[in-house]
Amino acid sequence: MKKQGLIWAIPLMALLVILAETLTAHQELSGGQAAPETSGFKEFADCVEKYEKIHKEAEKSLPALKKRSEQELIAAQQEGLVNKIRELRSDAQRGDIFTPSATEAIARAIKAVFTGPAAHRVRNTIQAGEPLEGFKVQVNQRYPDGMPRTTVPPTLLQKLPRLPDEVAYRILGSTLLLVDRKANMIVDFMPNAIP
Amino acid sequence: MRPFLVVLIALLMLLSPAPFGAQVTAPAKPDSVRMAVIGDMGTGETPQYDISRRMMEAHATFPFDFVIMLGDNIYGGSTPSDVDRKFSTPYKPLLDAGVKFYASLGNHDNSNERFYAPYNMNGAAYYAFKKGNVRFFALNSNYMDPQQLEWLENELKGGGDGDWKICFFHHPLYSSGKTHGSSTDLRQVLEPLFIKYHVDVVFAGHDHVYERVKPQNGIYYFTEGASGELRAGDLKQTAMTAKGFDSDNTFMLVEFAGSAMNFQTISRAGQTVDSGTIQRQVRSSANVLPPASSILGAVVVRTIAGAAR
Numbered sequence: 001m002k003k004q005g006l007i008w009a010i011p012l013m014a015l016l017v018i019l020a021e022t023l024t025a026h027q028e029l030s031g032g033q034a035a036p037e038t039s040g041f042k043e044f045a046d047c048v049e050k051y052e053k054i055h056k057e058a059e060k061s062l063p064a065l066k067k068r069s070e071q072e073l074i075a076a077q078q079e080g081l082v083n084k085i086r087e088l089r090s091d092a093q094r095g096d097i098f099t100p101s102a103t104e105a106i107a108r109a110i111k112a113v114f115t116g117p118a119a120h121r122v123r124n125t126i127q128a129g130e131p132l133e134g135f136k137v138q139v140n141q142r143y144p145d146g147m148p149r150t151t152v153p154p155t156l157l158q159k160l161p162r163l164p165d166e167v168a169y170r171i172l173g174s175t176l177l178l179v180d181r182k183a184n185m186i187v188d189f190m191p192n193a194i195p
Numbered sequence: 196m197r198p199f200l201v202v203l204i205a206l207l208m209l210l211s212p213a214p215f216g217a218q219v220t221a222p223a224k225p226d227s228v229r230m231a232v233i234g235d236m237g238t239g240e241t242p243q244y245d246i247s248r249r250m251m252e253a254h255a256t257f258p259f260d261f262v263i264m265l266g267d268n269i270y271g272g273s274t275p276s277d278v279d280r281k282f283s284t285p286y287k288p289l290l291d292a293g294v295k296f297y298a299s300l301g302n303h304d305n306s307n308e309r310f311y312a313p314y315n316m317n318g319a320a321y322y323a324f325k326k327g328n329v330r331f332f333a334l335n336s337n338y339m340d341p342q343q344l345e346w347l348e349n350e351l352k353g354g355g356d357g358d359w360k361i362c363f364f365h366h367p368l369y370s371s372g373k374t375h376g377s378s379t380d381l382r383q384v385l386e387p388l389f390i391k392y393h394v395d396v397v398f399a400g401h402d403h404v405y406e407r408v409k410p411q412n413g414i415y416y417f418t419e420g421a422s423g424e425l426r427a428g429d430l431k432q433t434a435m436t437a438k439g440f441d442s443d444n445t446f447m448l449v450e451f452a453g454s455a456m457n458f459q460t461i462s463r464a465g466q467t468v469d470s471g472t473i474q475r476q477v478r479s480s481a482n483v484l485p486p487a488s489s490i491l492g493a494v495v496v497r498t499i500a501g502a503a504r
Binding site for chain 2: 066070071078121122125129130146149150157158162163168184
């Protein structure tokens with residue numbers, strides 16, 4: 001009876017392994033889902049949420065930008081937002097949002113993409129970006145207006161934690177930036193994130 | 196007349212663009228949807244102004260109602276004076292004539308351009324609109340996050356079977372440009388949706404050339420990235436090119452009349468470098484996946500001139 005059970009167990013286990021592999025492959029082909037919840041991602045999401053509140057507070061203190069505005073107002077709003085956020089985050093430092101635990105989780109997610117089947121096209125996308133030379137990345141610094149941006153590969157975006165509208169990921173060389181979209185300002189950054 | 200005056204007049208004639216040389220080939224039917232297409236134009240330099248003059252000339256015989264912009268709308272700074280020099284001034288005659296502009300964002304654009312009223316983006320980096328039986332989907336190819344893909348799928352699902360589905364954005368899924376070429380990672384996430392929901396035509400920029408690609412899985416791809424910028428000689432010889440032009444700046448005129456899309460590409464010198472008609476097939480269901488090899492329509496090329504590749 002024991003031997004009979006073992007005979008069934010082996011193909012059953014093999015079937016389970018094949019099923020698991022098929023599921024993983026399917027996720028990759030269909031664009032995949034967000035990476036699994038980890039404590040690092042949770043910590044990152046909490047820090048982003050705190051930043052979101054600061055952004056909203058800064059925005060509330062400025063004349064509202066309508067969906068259809070003139071360029072003068074748009075430029076003034078961006079300038080005002082930069083100044084107000086700098087004021088509210090005067091003690092901000094690198095690692096406030098990309099905390100050690102968040103950095104570890106994000107680095108793991110990035111590594112999985114760069115060692116997976118999409119590695120070649122993801123790397124090509126980043127390498128196709130026009131380099132931005134002579135720019136030293138700092139927290140609360142504006143990303144230079146008019147300078148080109150490297151496309152963040154969609155496959156990579158599918159593996160990173162989702163972000164609210166106020167912020168976005170951006171890639172600069174091997175550094176992963178978190179930028180405030182409206183202020184076009186660096187909120188935090190993760191050096192050597194891109195292998 | 197004094198000799199120096201004769202020389203001056205001759206010089207001015209040489210420097211100013213030639214009179215409109217291209218006959219508009221699209222029929223401009225009364226109920227058709229008519230538009231122009233420009234990409235990578237926001238330099239504020241002479242070629243952009245020359246192309247805008249050609250557009251205005253074409254508008255006299257082919258009164259298009261709107262223009263779609265394929266990104267890199269404003270290169271360099273985007274201060275109010277930049278926007279004047281790189282958008283409001285060159286296109287003023289068209290804006291004054293009531294022509295609307297619908298923008299998508301390129302890698303050189305400030306993302307706050309989405310709030311700029313004349314771009315009709317209404318604060319959104321990606322959006323959809325409809326003209327007649329044509330549905331347009333303006334995408335932000337700089338940042339194709341899962342939220343945008345979910346939005347796109349929902350938008351593509353809707354609409355009637357008789358509607359054209361046109362997507363436009365900055366980075367081309369298929370391109371023979373030497374500088375950038377095809378955006379393959381973007382293609383990986385967008386193309387399955389385009390096929391599944393029967394997108395008919397895709398317009399992109401980024402490579403500073405003009406190219407019409409042979410239908411890929413039944414979808415027509417155009418790159419128009421030379422309406423201000425130009426990378427002369429930047430097109431590679433590839434099997435996927437149906438028509439390419441990389442020796443002058445260009446813009447496109449497009450007309451949708453029922454199940455036909457007429458297109459004409461005109462150079463800065465006023466030459467027609469490509470034109471033709473795409474026939475759209477009637478769909479039985481919006482959710483049926485066509486076989487990979489199927490071609491939904493056929494392009495009939497009428498005129499080809501210029502430095503072809």
